[in-house]
Amino acid sequence: MALRAVSALTWGLGGPGVGPLRSGTFLRCATQHRLEKMPSSIGFPEASRRPFSSHRILVDVDQSHGVATMKLKNPPVNSLSLELLTEFVISWEKLENDKSCRGVILTSNSPKIFSAGLDITDMYGKNAAHYAEFWKAVQEVWLKLYTSNMVVIAAINGSSPAGGCLMSLASDYRIMADNPKYTIGLNETLLGIVAPFWFKDNLVNTIGNRASEHALQRGLLFPPADALKIGLVDQIVPEDKVQSTALSVMSEWLKIPDHARQLTKTMMRKPTADRLLKQREADIQNFVSFISKDSIQKSLHMYLKFLKEREK
Numbered sequence: 665m666a667l668r669a670v671s672a673l674t675w676g677l678g679g680p681g682v683g684p685l686r687s688g689t690f691l692r693c694a695t696q697h698r699l700e701k702m703p704s705s706i707g708f709p710e711a712s713r714r715p716f717s718s719h720r721i722l723v724d725v726d727q728s729h730g731v732a733t734m735k736l737k738n739p740p741v742n743s744l745s746l747e748l749l750t751e752f753v754i755s756w757e758k759l760e761n762d763k764s765c766r767g768v769i770l771t772s773n774s775p776k777i778f779s780a781g782l783d784i785t786d787m788y789g790k791n792a793a794h795y796a797e798f799w800k801a802v803q804e805v806w807l808k809l810y811t812s813n814m815v816v817i818a819a820i821n822g823s824s825p826a827g828g829c830l831m832s833l834a835s836d837y838r839i840m841a842d843n844p845k846y847t848i849g850l851n852e853t854l855l856g857i858v859a860p861f862w863f864k865d866n867l868v869n870t871i872g873n874r875a876s877e878h879a880l881q882r883g884l885l886f887p888p889a890d891a892l893k894i895g896l897v898d899q900i901v902p903e904d905k906v907q908s909t910a911l912s913v914m915s916e917w918l919k920i921p922d923h924a925r926q927l928t929k930t931m932m933r934k935p936t937a938d939r940l941l942k943q944r945e946a947d948i949q950n951f952v953s954f955i956s957k958d959s960i961q962k963s964l965h966m967y968l969k970f971l972k973e974r975e976k
């Protein structure tokens with residue numbers, strides 16, 4: 665039964681205060697062409713452009729010298745809510761349309777958490793229309809990040825499970841704070857849910873098939889040193905050096921002529937992005953029907969309860 669499968673004993677969460685349960689033993693160039701974008705997005709739904717009632721700013725954008733820093737800012741844990749995802753897409757489109765912006769550093773406003781992943785409350789106790797809108801927003805954020813013409817560097821300054829890991833994976837380069845309390849990985853199975861094929865594809869493209877098979881089935885969350893070993897992140901640096909390292913790595917990437925780098929990125933990533941684009945609607949329907957199942961809703965309920973009640 666799904667409930668048993670997600671017993672608290674198996675929830676190998678990482679992050680501050682969860683030590684024993686943690687899984688894992690583990691110049692710009694003269695040429696500044698803007699290429700035609702990869703045919704990624706089929707457009708963000710009008711319904712999702714509606715103003716949300718809180719009017720909070722959930723994504724901070726700061727831009728200077730052709731590089732933007734985007735900070736996720738959704739306390740307490742930077743969960744990727746429908747509201748945040750919607751704001752993210754709008755901010756992203758503005759940057760993509762700004763010809764002076766060549767690179768984005770994606771990071772978090774919170775000191776210990778990059779992102780807790782998809783907001784579980786958007787996947788629990790809602791109706792089918794909400795699940796569909798939420799999932800379309802998740803797809804859209806991934807497509808935007810994964811197919812962006814800009815250089816995208818993830819400055820992972822805290823724990824980054826599931827959807828947080830996906831945002832990092834969609835970036836071109838990942839720098840993580842070297843603090844063993846932080847973890848990163850696709851831990852969906854620990855919640856009794858399954859990472860969809862495009863999460864899996866992005867992981868396989870990054871760390872290879874065997875390591876993905878192992879990591880996905882067990883829902884492994886890796887501390888930084890282990891994440892570096894398997895190639896889930898590209899570099900680990902002291903906590904206070906994450907942003908400065910991201911800036912200096914960015915300046916190296918920006919030395920490459922944009923048009924050559926962009927065409928190469930397209931060559932590498934388009935087949936993976938296209939796989940989702942070809943079956944985007946079916947993927948939404950699959951998500952809605954999966955997440956609406958009583959057994960899955962019960963698993964998510966238990967998981968939320970576990971998160972609230974666990975010892976910190």
Ligand SMILES: CC/C=C\CCC/C=C/C(=O)SCCNC(=O)CCNC(=O)[C@H](O)C(C)(C)COP(=O)(O)OP(=O)(O)OC[C@H]1O[C@@H](n2cnc3c(N)ncnc32)[C@H](O)[C@@H]1OP(=O)(O)O
Nearest residue numbers: 677678679743780781782783784825826827951954971972
């Ligand atoms: C067919 C395809 C089907 C499905 C595919 C679905 C793919 C899903 C992808 C996902 O991203 S699912 C989300 C997975 N995320 C997690 O498992 C992370 C869970 N959270 C944590 O591990 C920890 O919260 C932490 C991020 C390590 C931070 O720990 P900390 O001790 O600092 O905070 P605390 O645990 O006390 O949390 C504070 C507060 O926030 C709530 N919370 C945490 N994570 C989420 C979340 N992802 N969504 C919504 N809410 C979350 C937590 O319950 C606490 O609430 P409270 O203050 O009311 O108790």
